[in-house]
Amino acid sequence: MNMTPPRTPRSVRPTVPSARPAPPAGDGAEPPSESRGFLAKAALLTAALSVAGASLGLARDQALARLFGAGRETDAFLVAWTVPEFAATLLIEDGLALVLIPAFSLALSRRAQGAPGDPVRALVATTLPRLSLALVTSGGLVVVGTPFLVDALAPGLPDHALAVDCTRLTATCVLSFGLAGYCSAALRAHRRFLAPAAIYVAYNTGIIATMLVLGGQWGVRSAAVGVAAGGCLMVAIQLPALLRQLRRKSAGVPADAGETPRPVGLALVCAVLLFALCRQSQVLVERFIASHLDPGAISHLNYAQKVAQIPMTLSLMLVTVTFPVVARALADGDTERARDRVERDLALAACIVLLGAATVIACAPQIIELLFQRGAFTAQDTAATADVMRVYALGLLGQTLVGGLLRTYFCDGRPNWYPLAAMTAGITATAAVGAGTVGPWGVSGLAAANAAGITLTAGLLLGGARAKSSRRSGLADDSGTGVGGTPTARNVVPLRLRHVLTHLGRPLGAAFGATASGAFAASRFEAPLPGLLMGVAAVAVVFVLLGVALGEQGVASALRSVRSVTRRLPYVRSR
Secondary structure (H helix, E strand, O other), rough: OOOOOOOOOOOOOOOOOOOOOOOOOHHHHOOHHHOOHHHHHHHHHHHHHHHHHHHHHHHHHHHHHHHOOHHHHHHHHHOOOOOHHHHHHHHHHHHHHHHHHHHHHHHHHHHHOOOOOOOHHHHHHHHHHHHHHHHHHHHHHHHHHHHHHHHHHOOOOOOOHHHHHHHHHHOHHHHHHHOOOOOOHHHOOOOOOHHOOHHHHHHHHHHHHHHHHHHHHHOOHHHHHHHHHHHHHHHHHHHHHHHHHHHOOOOOHHHHHHHOOOOOOOOHHHHHHHHHHHHHHHHHHHHHHHOOOOOHHHHHHHHHHHHHHHHHHOOOOOHHHHHHHHHHHHHHOHHHHHHHHHHHHHHHHHHHHHHHHHHHHHHHHHHHHHHHHOOOOOOHHHHHHHHHHEEEEEEHHHHHHHHHHHHHHOOOOOOHHHHHHHHHHHHHHHHHHHHHHHHHHHHHHHHHHHHHHHHHHHHHHHHHHHHOOOOOOEEEEOOOEEEEEEHHHOOOOEEEEHHHHHHHHHHHHHHHHHHHHHHHHHOOOOOHHHHHHHHHHHHHHHHHHHHHHHHOHHHHHHHHHHHHHHHHHHOOOOO
């Protein structure tokens, strides 16, 4: 799929301009919408809707577990669930967003400069039809090749025919998720976060409603129909807001005709989508190996992952909001502002995910029992899922770091193949560790393999982002001191590695202490609800106290942001 904008004069094509000095502070170096207060409020709004979407996702999984248990039927559906999982990663989260947000940010920058015509509408007119054609073609290929796809994903699956039926129904999400991801990227580049943050609320609502209405007649196939319905709702909830933005035309000064434009091309699309595909292939490795285990293994792994991923999702909300800010800073040639933004985001995201991981590990049995132990989901299923979830949570920090660091490799709109190499190394580690541990540890071995692979990838991405000095300017080196050289790295935003590692190590130590305290507190109660409440309270208190004692700025920053947001929440720009 070639994402090249229309052939217009060189001065008006969407570009990634060469680095230039950032404008003076009084000249709009940082637009008001990029202020700390706005970003904090937008992140809180996005987090609140993401929590609502995740809660509905849990309700969806609860309905699936209660209606169909954890057996051969749910295993068949969860093989089909691979399609929307891949589509969400490729088309909504790590894939199209990394291509389109920088492209729309640059088009908006040129629109603000008064470029002839409307670069934003020109970008839409060129990319959307080609993307739609590619999505329809890809979805059709999935439908036609479904039997072979199921054989490849889970050759030992007991109910092959049911998996084929469900996969064909979920294949419709290739088109709907692609359009939803396009709308989401465009709106986020316009600093509009309400509709994109609400897409998973609409999606899970559609699945739950469809299962409740059709579950008795269609069985687990009703969940696959719900995927199709939910995908359409994701597009419908964003389309009005996007149309409003496309009708606007900002006035500005004439564009600089001396800039050399560089269109977004096929190489960037391939680099981003191949990375996203490689990252999501962890699911394929896990389910391929788990399909040879006892019935229910895939289901236990799925339920554990869905719950454990909530802290990681919440930790990346700020990254979601600030990605357009980083892209715009790079478009303005202000690498230092982009670097500072990324480093602050990594520190805060690490605190959030480690707090969540400590809670998940400490209170895993109580969480699973309260969420799922009813109907066909037995106490034995609860114990197995809790064990898997505790192991899986060991990789949550790695997942957050991968999500936070990835944008630093693509946010200038240029192709970069290093992330793909790093992810390939992680997938190889996942497959090797999984093959070696599934025998003695069962499905928990697969969770350990996932944690090992994603942590290796995070380490490689962090190492590739390390700033190294050349002689061309006077920015900071790895230690943060001026060295008279321009930081260079494999990514676009060179980071001060020592500084980043310091702000990762402190909350990691706090998480160890909080996990032990939370597990002790939760184990004092027989009933799951009191145990969970006491465990969560113990984790939170100990984590904050240790974080403050260790001097972690991310903890203090999070507390300041919460206070600021709660005072001024009604003023969030969320149209």
